[in-house]
Structures are given as C-alpha cells and as structure tokens.
Amino acid sequence: MGKLQGKVAIITGGAGGIGSGMATAFVKEGAKVAIVDLNEEAGKKTVEKLQEYQPECMFIQANLMEHDKLAGVVKQVADQLGTIDILVNNAHASKMASIEDTTQKEMDLSFNTGFYPTFYFMQAALPYLKETKGKIINFASGAGIKGDVNQGSYAAAKEAIRGITRVAANEFGPYGINVNIISPIAKSEGMIQWAEANPEYYQRMLSGIPLRRAGEIEEDIGRVAVFLASEDSDYITGQTIMVDGGSIQLR
Structure with a gap:
C-alpha cells in the first residue's frame, strides 16, 4: 500500500516540469492523478506514462486564465x-x-495564471476537501522571498499566494484540511534550457546552494509533495517548505 493509495489528486501545470515529477511520485504511491494543463500534446503524453502505474489517471486541457x-x-x-x-x-x-x-499586461499574466487560479481552485475544491479532510499544496518561489531583480510580476504573485495560503490554513484547519507551500529549486526542462544558455550564471547559482545541485523534479520535489499530501504531514499547515538545497534558510 502506497502513502497515497486510492487518493485523488489534481495537479495544475502537470504536463511537464515539476508538475509531471510530482504526478509521477504520486502515482507510484497509489494516487489517481488528474493533470490540468494548457498543453494538450504534452498532457496526453504524460498521462499515458502515469497510466502505466494507475489506469484511472486523466488529463484535462484548460486555460487557467479563464x-x-x-x-x-x-x-x-x-x-x-x-x-x-x-x-x-x-x-x-x-x-x-x-x-x-513591467507593464500591466505582464502583471496580469502572472496573477491570472498563478495567484487567481490558486485562489479559485482552492475555493472550488473546498467542499470536496471538507469531506475527505484533504490536502492543498501551493507553490512559492525564492524570487519572491529574496526579491530577485527583474522578477517583479512573478515575485508579487508568488508572495500573494503565500499570503492566501496562510489565510486558507487558518480558515480550513477546523475542517481538518492542511494547506502548505513548496518553494523549490528544480532541474526542470526550463531550467536545463536556461542553464545551457547561461552556463556561467548557472554555475554561480549552484555555488550558492549548500547542497551544490538543483533538485530532481520527482525524487526531490515530488517526494516532498508526497509527504505533504499524505497523513505523515497531518500536523503541519500554513508552512512554506524550502525545497531548494538550503539556498534560502527562513528564520
């Protein structure tokens, strides 16, 4: 029996990158995963791989800005x-x-794909999560926590997600629902492409990580997500979990 045996999970942005890593980690622990993503081709390919472990996995194509x-x-x-x-x-x-x-269009892109979908998905899923005493995992970023330059729209939306997550943890806690955040550094496809284009900057970034590497999307980020989605984390809520090799050490 896996840690998530028989559980049903929704993962937005699950067609690739960190999302697909978490989805793989979840199905290996027995979960049924619904991937929600705009990229139909990648979503269907990912679900086919997930169905090798759990035939009931599904893909829904959706524009999160709607x-x-x-x-x-x-x-x-x-x-x-x-x-x-x-x-x-x-x-x-x-x-x-x-x-x-930064333009209004760029601010709208970040909030309309990040903060608002997080808010509306939590709102819509709440009746079901009340029944199952479920788990919510949201995503933050070191860009917001540190204030990385040239990341104003992204950092603002990510910190807004951290704020609404703490509110949700307090409001949903009486229903037995846990709400936490992962703030990752992960070796996703996007990071690999960026590292190849900016090798010197990438090496400088790695040198600032105590563990000297970027996290693996399944083994590192996915396993922490499994922990937060399982009963092992039943007494943890409202927390930002830094899964970044020690890059940021919150006080």
Missing part, C-alpha cells in the same frame, strides 16, 4: 474519479522585466 471555468474542471475530476483528496496548485507563467519596465 477563471470562470475552473470550478467546472474541479467538478469534472470529482465526477469522474469520485472525490478530491489533494489539490496541487503548481502552474504559473510570467515574463522577466525590471519594475521600471
């Missing part, structure tokens, strides 16, 4: 898979720019 449709996505998962035990709000898109050069 906020009025997100409750319908949650209902579709619950109707098809029976319930919802775990919600993972992982998806987020943004563009780098200095504060001076």
Whole structure:
C-alpha cells in the first residue's frame, strides 16, 4: 500500500516540469492523478506514462486564465474519479522585466495564471476537501522571498499566494484540511534550457546552494509533495517548505 493509495489528486501545470515529477511520485504511491494543463500534446503524453502505474489517471486541457471555468474542471475530476483528496496548485507563467519596465499586461499574466487560479481552485475544491479532510499544496518561489531583480510580476504573485495560503490554513484547519507551500529549486526542462544558455550564471547559482545541485523534479520535489499530501504531514499547515538545497534558510 502506497502513502497515497486510492487518493485523488489534481495537479495544475502537470504536463511537464515539476508538475509531471510530482504526478509521477504520486502515482507510484497509489494516487489517481488528474493533470490540468494548457498543453494538450504534452498532457496526453504524460498521462499515458502515469497510466502505466494507475489506469484511472486523466488529463484535462484548460486555460487557467479563464477563471470562470475552473470550478467546472474541479467538478469534472470529482465526477469522474469520485472525490478530491489533494489539490496541487503548481502552474504559473510570467515574463522577466525590471519594475521600471513591467507593464500591466505582464502583471496580469502572472496573477491570472498563478495567484487567481490558486485562489479559485482552492475555493472550488473546498467542499470536496471538507469531506475527505484533504490536502492543498501551493507553490512559492525564492524570487519572491529574496526579491530577485527583474522578477517583479512573478515575485508579487508568488508572495500573494503565500499570503492566501496562510489565510486558507487558518480558515480550513477546523475542517481538518492542511494547506502548505513548496518553494523549490528544480532541474526542470526550463531550467536545463536556461542553464545551457547561461552556463556561467548557472554555475554561480549552484555555488550558492549548500547542497551544490538543483533538485530532481520527482525524487526531490515530488517526494516532498508526497509527504505533504499524505497523513505523515497531518500536523503541519500554513508552512512554506524550502525545497531548494538550503539556498534560502527562513528564520
């Protein structure tokens, strides 16, 4: 029996990167995973791999900027898979720019793909999570915690997610629902491409990580997500878990 045996999980942005790593870690522990992503081709390929472990996994193509449709996505998962035990709000898109050069369009992109979907998915999933005493995992970033330059729109949305997560932890706690955050550094496809294009900067980044490496999407990030999604974390809520090799050590 896996740690998540029989549990139903929604993972946004699950078609690739950290999302697919978490999805793989979840199905290996017995979960049924619904991937929600805009990329249909990648989503279907990922689900095919997941179904080798758990045939009931599913893919839903959705544009997370269409906020009025997100409750319908949650209902579709619950109707098809029976319930919802775990919600993972992982998806987020943004563009780098200095504060001076950041436009309203860039702010809207970050909030409309990151903060607002996190909020609306939590809202829509709450009735189901009350029944299952479920788990919510949201995603933050060192860009917001440290204030990385040229990351104004991204950092702002990520810190807004941290704020709403703490509120949700306090509001949902009486229902037995845990709400936590992962702030990762991970060797996703995007990071690999960035490292190849910026090798010197990448090596400088690694030198600032005590463990001297970026995390593996399944073995490092995915396993922590399994912990937060399982009964092992039942007495942890409202916390930001830094899964970044020690890069940021919160006080």
